[in-house]
Amino acid sequence: MTELLNVSGLHVALGRGRRRTEILHGVDLTVAPGEIVGLIGETGSGKTTLARAVLGLSQARSGTVTIGGHEVGGLRGRALRAFRRGGAVQYVFQDPLRSLDPDRTVFDTLVEGLVVRGGHSRAELRDAAHEAARLVSLPLDLLPRHPGELSGGQRQRVAIARAIAVGPRLLICDEPVSALDASTRITILELLLRLRESHGIGVLLITHDLGSLGGVADRIVVLYQGQVVETGTTRDILLAPRHPYTRLLVTSVPSIRDEEPPDPELRRALRDEVHALATHHSAPWSLT
Numbered sequence: 001m002t003e004l005l006n007v008s009g010l011h012v013a014l015g016r017g018r019r020r021t022e023i024l025h026g027v028d029l030t031v032a033p034g035e036i037v038g039l040i041g042e043t044g045s046g047k048t049t050l051a052r053a054v055l056g057l058s059q060a061r062s063g064t065v066t067i068g069g070h071e072v073g074g075l076r077g078r079a080l081r082a083f084r085r086g087g088a089v090q091y092v093f094q095d096p097l098r099s100l101d102p103d104r105t106v107f108d109t110l111v112e113g114l115v116v117r118g119g120h121s122r123a124e125l126r127d128a129a130h131e132a133a134r135l136v137s138l139p140l141d142l143l144p145r146h147p148g149e150l151s152g153g154q155r156q157r158v159a160i161a162r163a164i165a166v167g168p169r170l171l172i173c174d175e176p177v178s179a180l181d182a183s184t185r186i187t188i189l190e191l192l193l194r195l196r197e198s199h200g201i202g203v204l205l206i207t208h209d210l211g212s213l214g215g216v217a218d219r220i221v222v223l224y225q226g227q228v229v230e231t232g233t234t235r236d237i238l239l240a241p242r243h244p245y246t247r248l249l250v251t252s253v254p255s256i257r258d259e260e261p262p263d264p265e266l267r268r269a270l271r272d273e274v275h276a277l278a279t280h281h282s283a284p285w286s287l288t
């Protein structure tokens, strides 16, 4: 299948002067059209840095990022602005309260991408807002409200609908459900599944909660200290993890069927193994 997103050998360094540190060490990752890829990694592993590089916001030291075959890593100035205005990649944040303008109604939020592009009549904007709301099962009577008057789940629906309204090919969702309660989480994840079916959108689903990827992601990419240490189908990663870090993650996923809590001895042994591998960083220790 032709890749939608192709990240190849990506090295990214952040910080200035002597504090400049390499955060991503040769990351490879692909997302095909209509595919949901989970990107999992602990805090500070480089997930957001990777997402920013895909959006053209972090410059690569080396390596490439292509979307639909077009290189985005080297875009600057006007070309970068045109790429971002084009809307091929949209970003959905963990906390929609911070990403949604509190003074903007839901209606205005849903059509803001179209307004920026210009050339749409009032009737076209109304139809687009209704279509976007319908797509995410948002009642139309919420359109005149402001984000502060919505529930967390409704706000996340607005954020996703706003992203979809500009016709993206790739949606990057950064911890989209971690601030939500369990049942709302499920409805938002089901929404992503529906959107990839109906629109063929590729989704990069960033999380540090492996449990939320089961039943949603087609594949999982495991990031540890800026390196991809394992990639596989969701089933393989959950049922037969190979890398010690992935095995540690899997033993941390609570299951309602578990009668016994995770074995502390096993977790300690895996943690020791991960630390031993990490301290020999130059050794080829990834299992991709």
Ligand SMILES: Nc1ncnc2c1ncn2[C@@H]1O[C@H](COP(=O)(O)OP(=O)(O)OP(=O)(O)O)[C@@H](O)[C@H]1O
Pocket (backbone or CB within 6 Å): 014, 015, 016, 023, 041, 042, 043, 044, 045, 046, 047, 048, 049, 050, 208
């Ligand atoms: N502007 C910056 N300058 C220097 N270092 C940075 C900068 N931004 C992030 N970092 C460092 O890069 C590393 C990766 O950060 P990043 O935000 O990508 O991690 P993450 O996996 O998204 O973490 P989290 O799950 O907590 O959001 C961290 O060690 C962080 O301190």
